[in-house]
Amino acid sequence: MAVEKREFQAEVRHLLHLMIHSLYSNKEIFLRELISNASDACDKLRFEAIAKPELIGGDELHVELIPDAAAGTLTIRDNGVGMSHDEVIDNLGTIARSGTRKFIESLSGDQKKDSQLIGQFGVGFYSAYIVADKVTVLSKRTDADGVRWESDGQGEFTIEPSFKLDRGTEVILHLREDDREFLEPARLSNLVRKYSDHISLPIKLKNDKDETETINQARAFWTRPKSELKDEDYAKFYEQLTHDYEAPLAHAHHRVEGTLEYTSLLYIPARAPFDLWDREQSRGVQLYVKRVFIMDKAAELLPSYLRFVRGVVDTADLPLNVSREILQGNRTVEKIRNALVKRVLDLLDDMAANKPDDYAKFWQVFGTVLKEGLVEDHANQERIARLCRFHSTTAPDKADVTLEAYVARMPAEQNGIYYLTADTLAAARSSPHLEGFRAHNFEVLLLTDRIDEWVVNHLQSFGGKKLESVARASRDLDAKIETPEKARLEGEFKDVVERLQKVLGERVESVRLSSRLTESPSCLVAGEHALSRRLEEMLKRAGENAPSSAPILELNPGHALVEKLRAASNDERFADLGELLLGQAVLAEGGQLDDPARFVRTLNKLLLDGVAAEASRIII
Structure with a gap:
C-alpha cells in the first residue's frame, strides 16, 4: 500500500498549535498521558481476552520506555490491543467526537498554560507535541497488518504499512533539542514514580546497556487487601507518599463498591507542615482514576478544615485526567467528599475513644484547624463539637x-x-x-x-x-x-x-x-x-x-x-x-x-x- 498523506481536521490543527506554542507550564505531563494511553490499550486487550484468551497468550502485559540519546528519540511501547489502519486514522487524525472543540474553548486565559486540562476530552496523545517536533506511531492488532503513522504537527500526517510484527503500539517522540532531558533514565524514573508508580502493570525502562528494569511498583498499594498489610507497611507507604519521617497517628483504608466505586487510604499526620496556615498553599489528598495519577492535591475531595489529612483516593467514577474545573460541582465528587468526611470523623472518634494520648497529640497540633469545621460544616457541627x-x-x-x-x-x-x-x-x-x-x-x-x-x-x-x-x-x-x-x-x-x-x-x-x-x-x-x-x-x-x-x-x-x-x-x-x-x-x-x-x-x-x-x- 502506498503512503497516504492526509490533513488533520481543522480543530485538531488548532489543538496542535496550542500544544506546540502555548502549553509549557508542565511539560512532563506528556509522559503521564502516553503511559496512561498505553495502560488503557493493555486494559482493552484484557477485556477482549475474556472472550478470546489466546489474544494474550503467555505474554506479560507491560509498558516500556526506550530512550535513544544518539537518535534523540523516546519510545513508549506497549503490547496491548494495538490499532488497525482505520483505527489509527480515527484515533489520531479526526477526533471531533472526543470533544476537541470543547477542549479548545476551555483553554482560555491562564488555562492555556494549564496542562492539567490535557486528556480531559480524550486528547492526551497530542501532549506529545509539547516536547516533540515529530511523532511516529507504529501499531498492530493481532488480526491486522502493521501501520505506520507520522506527523510533525503542522497540519498533515502520513500513514503507510509497517513491518511491525508484534502486537501493540510504539509512540516514538523525536524530541526537541531543549527537551532532551527526557532522555535521561533518572529523569524518566522519577516521573514514572511521581505520576504512574501505581499503574497495575509493569513499566519498564531500557538502559544504555540494552537491559530493562521495572521502575514502578506495578501494583497500587491501596488495592492490596488490608489482611495482607501491617501497620509498618502503612507507615512506610505514608513516608513514601508524604516524605514525612514521623509515623502517622492513625490511618483508615476502605474500598467501596456499589453506586460509587472508589478506594481511599487516609492518614492523620503526627505533625503539622510548616505552611499549614499559608492560605495560598493548595491542600488535599492525591487523586487517582483507575490507578492513574491525576493530581497531587485534590482539595475538592475534602473540606478546608480537614486539610491536614494526607492520603490517596482512587476512583473509577471520574473521567481520566479530570481537571479541577470538572471536580468543582461534580455530583460524584460531592458524594465521595461526603463519604470521606465521614471516614475522617470516624477515624478521629475512634482515636479519641481508644487512643486518648494520640488524640491529645492530634488536638494540640490540629485542634484549631478542626474547629474551623464548626463554622464551615453545619451538617457535621455536632460531631465536630464532640471532638473538640x-x-x-x-x-x-x-x-x-x-x-x-x-x-x-x-x-x-x-x-x-x-x-x-x-x-x-x-x-x-x-x-x-x-x-x-x-x-x-x-x-x-x-x-x-x-x-x-x-x-x-x-x-x-x-x-x-x-x-x-x-x-x-x-x-x-x-x-x-x-x-x-x-x-x-x-x-x-x-x-x-x-x-x-x-x-x-x-x-x-x-x-x-x-x-x-x-x-x-x-x-x-x-x-x-x-x-x-x-x-x-x-x-x-x-x-x-x-x-x-x-x-x-x-x-x-x-x-x-x-x-x-x-x-x-x-x-x-x-x-x-x-x-x-x-x-x-x-x-x-x-x-x-x-x-x-x-x-x-x-x-x-x-x-x-x-x-x-x-x-x-x-x-x-
Missing part, C-alpha cells in the same frame, strides 16, 4: 474538657454552657469576669484560639444547652450570679452610677453594679446583642470596619476603690477615680487604652495625691 477539647476553670492546665463532660457535670440550676474568650490562657485564668462564677462553683470554658470568636458565633448550643459568654450582659446569665443584697446596694449607689455615667459619657453604654465581681473593682461587659469586646478588637486590628459598640462598665460595690469613688465629693477627684476604674477594666481584659498617656497621668496624680494605700497596692 477545651481548657476550663476546673482544668486550666490541660485542654481535655469535652462538651459532653461539661454538660454532664453541670449543676441543676445551671442552664447554659459558660465560656470566656481571651488572648492567652493566663489572661483568661485571671479575668475578673470569672470571679462570681467561681464563687458559685460554675465551670467556665477558657477559649484562647483566635478562631474561637467565630466558633461561638456559629456553635450557639450543644446538647440542648446554649453557649453563653461570661463577659456579656445576658439577663439569664446575670440572674444566676445575683447576690441577695444587690437590690439594696443599687439604691445606695444610684447617684454614684448616674454621676459616673455622665463623666464617662459615650465611652460606655451604661454603668451598673456587678454581680460577677468579688475581688476586682471593675470590669467591662458587652451588650447582650453586641459583638464581643475581643472580636471587635480583632476586626479592628485586621483593618475591618467592625460595628463599634460602647461597653457596659460594671462596678464591684464591695471594693475599697469603688467605696472611695462614692466618698469623693470633689468632682475632679471623682472623675479621676472613674477614669482609673475604666482604664483598669480595659487593661484587665487585654484591651487597648484610647489614651494611655492620659491614663498614666491620672494614675500618677492619684498616687501623688495620697489616694488610699490599699488602692495603690491593688493598682500596682
